[in-house]
Amino acid sequence: MIVSARAPTKVTLFGEHAVVYGYPAIVLSIPEYVVVEGVRSDKFLLRSGPVYLNKLSIIIGENAIHVARDTESDLVRYFSYVLEAVRSLGLNGLEISIKSRLPVGAGLGTSAAVTVGTVAVASKIAEMNLTKKEIAKIAWEVEKKVQGKASPMDTFASALGGALYISKAGSDWNIRRLSVENLPLVIGVFRKRKTTGELVKMVNEKLKEIKVIERVLETIGEITNEALKALENKDLALLGELMNINHGLLEALGLTNKEVACAIHSLKQAGALGAKMSGAGYGGAVIALGDDLDSLVSVMRSCGAEKVLKITSLSNGVEY
Ligand code: PMV
Secondary structure, eight states, X not given: OOEEEEEEEEEEXXXXXXXXGTOOEEEEEEEEEEEEEEEEXXXXXXXXXXXXXXXXXXXXXXXXXXXEEOTTOOGGGGHHHHHHHHHHTTOSOEEEEEEOOSOTTSSSOHHHHHHHHHHHHHHHHTTOOOOHHHHHHHHXXXXXXXXXXXXXXXXXXXXXXXXXXXXXXXXXXXXXXESOOOOOEEEEEEOOOSOHHHHHHHHHHXXXXXXXXXXHHHHHHHHHHHHHHHHHTTOHHHHHHHHHHHHHHHHHTTOOOHHHHHHHHHHHHXXXXXXXXXXXXXXXXXXXXXXXXXXXHHHHHHTTOSEEEEESSOOOSOBO
């Protein structure tokens, strides 16, 4: 019997990079899904469906791992997440198929969605009755194991859905679901020119060398807290202004490139209430808030976005 789950991806609305230093962030779960299907088996088999852009098949036997993939695909990067997720639920075999139309590594949280979807599917096959929160916690542990370090932002957004305010007190993370169901947003995905690791390291080096960077990160934290109030009050004009200011500071940290700068400028000219890069930067996702979403879609395309998504409602988390 095939068991399936749909796990949503996410965008960071406020607070990326600053969140690495313990400042808060706001993340939105978006209705753009990764689909995971599983069948009980005595071996591991991971593949992707033919109708989707990325193709991957991995077979792990007792003593051997076989990986077959098309040359363009980087779905193979999900392999360790899937394997760790399956193992963490105590299963020693499973056939898993992953279907995703989104580029890997663009800051949309696809690896977290794959992890959440796999945990949901594997837990159903293992006949465990897990809640979304339990799935989120297990998926976060999987991410920490695979990456060495991970905030709960992406896994909780994918599992729980909606808009989440993430903050840190000491070494504990607090996650609060906000009462926001929709936001008129356009997301443009641009070719990413640097990795998240490189960009996090770059900010860290600047922080050590330039005293004022600490104030920049602290100010991003303050903007996130002001945005939290604007979201709760449904004040989209203020929210847009705060996105612009947050973007200005990310730009000051050196996190934009020509395509992103072009998009931000043109989106504002086309009437966006606010526009900012989202995620690690230097390409990847750009988000714009506005009334006339179709004109923002055209702007994203004309500035070179490889994929454009129009978002009018948030996702409700993993479906399984
Ligand atoms: O990998 P991305 O593009 O989702 O960005 C990660 C967000 C950072 O704040 C830059 C890093 C982090 O671990 O939170």
